[in-house]
Amino acid sequence: MELWHxxxxxxxxxxxxxxxxxxxxxxxxxxxxILGVVLGVAVTYWEPGARAVLYLCQILMTVPSMAxxxxxxxxxxxxxxxxxxxxxxxxxxxxxxxxxxGIRAIDPAVLEAAKGMGLGExxxxxxxxxxxxxxxxxAGIRTATVMIVGIAAIAAFIGAGGLGELIFRGISRYNRQxxxxxxxxxxxxxxxxxxxLKQLEYRYGIRS
Amino acid sequence: xxxxxxxxxxxxVPVILLAAGVSATVYFVENxxxxxxxxxxxxxxxxxxxxHLLLVLVSxxxxxxxxxxxxxxxxxxxxRPVAPVIEGIVNIGQTVPSLAVLALFMTLFxxxxxxxxxxxxxxxxxPILRNTYAGMKSIGPEIIEAARGMGMKAHRILSRIExxxxxxxxxAGIRTAVVINVGTATLASFIGAGGLGDFIVTGxxxxxxxxxxxxxxxxxxLAIFFxxxxxxxxxxx
Amino acid sequence: MIRLENVTKHFPGQDHPAVNNLNMxxxxxxxxxLVGPSGCGKTTTMKxxxxxxxxxxxxxxxxxxxxxxxxxxxxxxxxxxxxQEIGLFPHLTIAENIATVPREKGWPRDLINQxxxxxxxxxxLEPEKYRHRKPADLSGGQRQRVGVARAMAADxxxxxxxEPFGAVDPITRARLQNEFLEIQAQMRKTIIFVTHxxxxxxxxxxxxxxxxxxxxxxxxxxxxxxxxxxxxxVGRLLGPNRTIKRLNLIAVREALRSDLLPAVPSHLSSEEAxxxxxxxKFNVLAVVDRRNSLTGFVRGEQLKxxxxxxxxxxxxxxPNVIEAEATxxxxxxxxxxxxxxxxxxxxxKGEYKGVVTLGSLLELVKEDVKEDVA
Numbered sequence: 001m002e003l004w005h006x007x008x009x010x011x012x013x014x015x016x017x018x019x020x021x022x023x024x025x026x027x028x029x030x031x032x033x034i035l036g037v038v039l040g041v042a043v044t045y046w047e048p049g050a051r052a053v054l055y056l057c058q059i060l061m062t063v064p065s066m067a068x069x070x071x072x073x074x075x076x077x078x079x080x081x082x083x084x085x086x087x088x089x090x091x092x093x094x095x096x097x098x099x100x101x102g103i104r105a106i107d108p109a110v111l112e113a114a115k116g117m118g119l120g121e122x123x124x125x126x127x128x129x130x131x132x133x134x135x136x137x138x139a140g141i142r143t144a145t146v147m148i149v150g151i152a153a154i155a156a157f158i159g160a161g162g163l164g165e166l167i168f169r170g171i172s173r174y175n176r177q178x179x180x181x182x183x184x185x186x187x188x189x190x191x192x193x194x195x196x197l198k199q200l201e202y203r204y205g206i207r208s
Numbered sequence: 209x210x211x212x213x214x215x216x217x218x219x220x221v222p223v224i225l226l227a228a229g230v231s232a233t234v235y236f237v238e239n240x241x242x243x244x245x246x247x248x249x250x251x252x253x254x255x256x257x258x259x260h261l262l263l264v265l266v267s268x269x270x271x272x273x274x275x276x277x278x279x280x281x282x283x284x285x286x287x288r289p290v291a292p293v294i295e296g297i298v299n300i301g302q303t304v305p306s307l308a309v310l311a312l313f314m315t316l317f318x319x320x321x322x323x324x325x326x327x328x329x330x331x332x333x334x335p336i337l338r339n340t341y342a343g344m345k346s347i348g349p350e351i352i353e354a355a356r357g358m359g360m361k362a363h364r365i366l367s368r369i370e371x372x373x374x375x376x377x378x379x380a381g382i383r384t385a386v387v388i389n390v391g392t393a394t395l396a397s398f399i400g401a402g403g404l405g406d407f408i409v410t411g412x413x414x415x416x417x418x419x420x421x422x423x424x425x426x427x428x429x430l431a432i433f434f435x436x437x438x439x440x441x442x443x444x445x
Numbered sequence: 446m447i448r449l450e451n452v453t454k455h456f457p458g459q460d461h462p463a464v465n466n467l468n469m470x471x472x473x474x475x476x477x478x479l480v481g482p483s484g485c486g487k488t489t490t491m492k493x494x495x496x497x498x499x500x501x502x503x504x505x506x507x508x509x510x511x512x513x514x515x516x517x518x519x520x521x522x523x524x525x526x527x528x529q530e531i532g533l534f535p536h537l538t539i540a541e542n543i544a545t546v547p548r549e550k551g552w553p554r555d556l557i558n559q560x561x562x563x564x565x566x567x568x569x570l571e572p573e574k575y576r577h578r579k580p581a582d583l584s585g586g587q588r589q590r591v592g593v594a595r596a597m598a599a600d601x602x603x604x605x606x607x608e609p610f611g612a613v614d615p616i617t618r619a620r621l622q623n624e625f626l627e628i629q630a631q632m633r634k635t636i637i638f639v640t641h642x643x644x645x646x647x648x649x650x651x652x653x654x655x656x657x658x659x660x661x662x663x664x665x666x667x668x669x670x671x672x673x674x675x676x677x678x679v680g681r682l683l684g685p686n687r688t689i690k691r692l693n694l695i696a697v698r699e700a701l702r703s704d705l706l707p708a709v710p711s712h713l714s715s716e717e718a719x720x721x722x723x724x725x726k727f728n729v730l731a732v733v734d735r736r737n738s739l740t741g742f743v744r745g746e747q748l749k750x751x752x753x754x755x756x757x758x759x760x761x762x763x764p765n766v767i768e769a770e771a772t773x774x775x776x777x778x779x780x781x782x783x784x785x786x787x788x789x790x791x792x793x794k795g796e797y798k799g800v801v802t803l804g805s806l807l808e809l810v811k812e813d814v815k816e817d818v819a
Binding site: 058059062063064065066067068069070071073074146149150151153154157158164167168170171174176179180182183186187190191194 | 300303304305306307308309311312314315387390391392393394395398399404405408409411412417420421423424425427428431432435
């Protein structure tokens with residue numbers, strides 16, 4: 001009841017924090033998707049690079065988020081930039097990995113047929129490879145998005161805004177309703193993203 | 209040659225990580241600016257590192273002790289109806305951000321080490337539980353059937369067949385959980401449980417880069433170390 | 446016309462060249478089958494023609510032009526390509542798959558659509574039904590048909606086919622082979638066809654190139670191959686029943702005898718027919734109607750025993766009838782199946798042409814048998 005009261009009273013604040021949170025995640029995801037797909041595609045043409053890039057992404061993922069923010073903070077300063085940069089780095093691995101393995105998993109006969117028919121590498125990439133890996137990349141995007149919704153909450157500490165502010169303010173004021181509201185809205189956001197992206201994944205899925 | 213190199217790697221990676229940790233600490237402590245120098249002394253570094261390790265180890269070991277048996281139990285045929293429900297709860301639980309979990313338990317149990325351990329424990333329970341269940345379910349029924357047909361008793365099938373076969377998947381879950389715990393433990397600072405997060409948080413509020421970097425470097429190296437160690441265990445046992 | 450001149454392919458890290466100094470001339474409008482055991486270099490040879498593999502030495506000319514001087518992409522767009530695994534693009538519809546090369550060549554949309562429907566019809570798939578399906582919805586045989594249609598989409602003068610019917614069951618394979626031969630009879634493409642199956646080679650090839658260890662062992666039309674294999678290796682590859690295989694290559698028409706079994710018009714009476722019986726070697730007469738279509742047979746005993754009636758009333762239909770375009774092997778099977786010494790031969794329209802007899806078959810293959818014994 002108290003919680004309900006809190007939420008209805010602070011509704012405009014919560015809404016704008018949610019907007020910030022969503023924007024933070026979306027900006028990071030858009031950059032991570034473009035960067036990750038380009039990187040993932042590029043390393044399929046250069047095997048030693050693939051190992052290095054995947055290993056590096058793996059390490060980036062293990063780095064604790066507070067440490068990541070801490071490392072980037074002196075470089076990019078307090079605020080939005082550091083938050084987005086850290087989120088991009090975290091989101092990179094699932095996208096790069098799925099792009100790379102997706103392309104590697106394409107039936108070699110399909111690629112041979114395409115090449116033998118006279119499609120150039122650019123045509124093969126654009127018309128065959130990329131459309132074929134959409135479902136796999138979508139799965140990676142989903143994993144990454146759900147993950148960084150949670151990490152974005154911590155980004156509030158370095159001034160990147162978003163629903164994490166409710167939690168941090170709640171902790172410092174020892175306000176349970178505020179913490180609860182933050183936790184609930186962040187979780188709900190993660191679940192929403194998960195469901196929407198699952199739906200997209202399903203729609204772009206290819207019957208094989 | 210290749211195998212030799214691999215064995216060398218087993219020793220090399222922890223040594224490199226340790227060396228990096230020590231040299232980073234020494235560098236930052238020795239070059240601390242006056243404002244940070246009071247905090248950034250060796251006993252303090254060891255203390256927060258110890259707290260961090262304690263947080264991670266206690267919560268992880270308790271999580272393994274609870275989640276593995278629970279995962280085995282819900283994989284038994286008798287629990288078939290409830291298993292999907294538990295899976296659903298686990299899946300939703302994993303979308304709750306770690307910060308929210310810590311904060312929530314703070315409102316229930318107050319500040320301090322025990323609250324942090326409890327939150328970490330509950331949070332790391334999920335991946336282990338999920339992987340234990342998945343690992344047990346991944347075993348083909350024909351294998352169990354064959355074991356039963358050869359006259360093995362249920363507990364023997366579990367210890368000789370099922371657990372060894374499910375081991376890599378369970379191990380992967382433990383690895384995920386421990387790495388998450390190392391990361392989440394840096395947040396424990398917010399609820400007064402100490403750990404390497406203390407350096408990062410204080411460093412950020414005091415704007416002392418060397419303090420931030422000491423905490424960040426040590427926690428990152430710790431996470432990479434555990435990840436590497438458990439990845440090795442996953443493959444070699 | 447495709448000409449291979451001293452073509453050699455040496456893969457790095459291998460002791461022996463995969464293709465060793467190959468010289469070949471593939472005439473326009475014919476099917477040239479490359480056949481041999483696995484690793485003999487047949488697929489490598491084929492892939493050098495569309496430059497999926499570049500030759501280490503030697504030159505390949507298409508219509509007199511050195512392929513090395515043509516842009517590889519441009520070269521491939523004018524050469525149809527079918528592989529055993531087909532490699533249909535799983536995310537595209539059947540129509541989009543077939544349209545790949547025309548689209549790449551920038552054909553106008555309606556021309557592409559028209560061409561897709563034309564090709565689907567050609568390979569025996571109803572356009573309305575299959576146009577918008579995905580490859581996963583098709584059976585293996587249907588996918589192979591789409592593969593062939595896709596290769597022919599931009600009407601390339603040359604087709605490369607690597608075991609194109611290798612992945613389907615034997616019955617489907619035979620049907621696809623026959624259909625393809627019919628299509629080829631209209632299209633007259635220059636086709637390089639790779640297979641390890643000597644029977645398929647004999648059936649499909651106008652010319653067969655037998656390869657071993659990267660070298661051309663024999664290059665000849667199937668008939669010549671069967672009657673005079675160049676060496677023991679070719680003989681073994683062809684198998685012990687070469688004679689019977691040769692029967693596959695000869696049309697019934699070529700062994701037709703019109704003098705051994707006379708036909709009687711169906712309105713003649715049995716008495717009149719009996720007089721003609723003397724001209725028949727088998728004591729049987731063929732009964733034909735006014736249009737000379739075969740309607741049945743009458744046996745000698747029937748004519749003797751019956752009262753005077755038109756032969757049409759006592760004529761009996763018989764299964765041992767074959768079309769003039771069928772092979773002698775089919776005629777032989779029919780004879781063995783019916784336990785008969787002869788089969789009646791009719792034209793496509795059903796007109797009675799004469800017979801093929803067991804004797805005439807033996808006569809034809811006698812030469813080979815002599816050689817085999819020797």
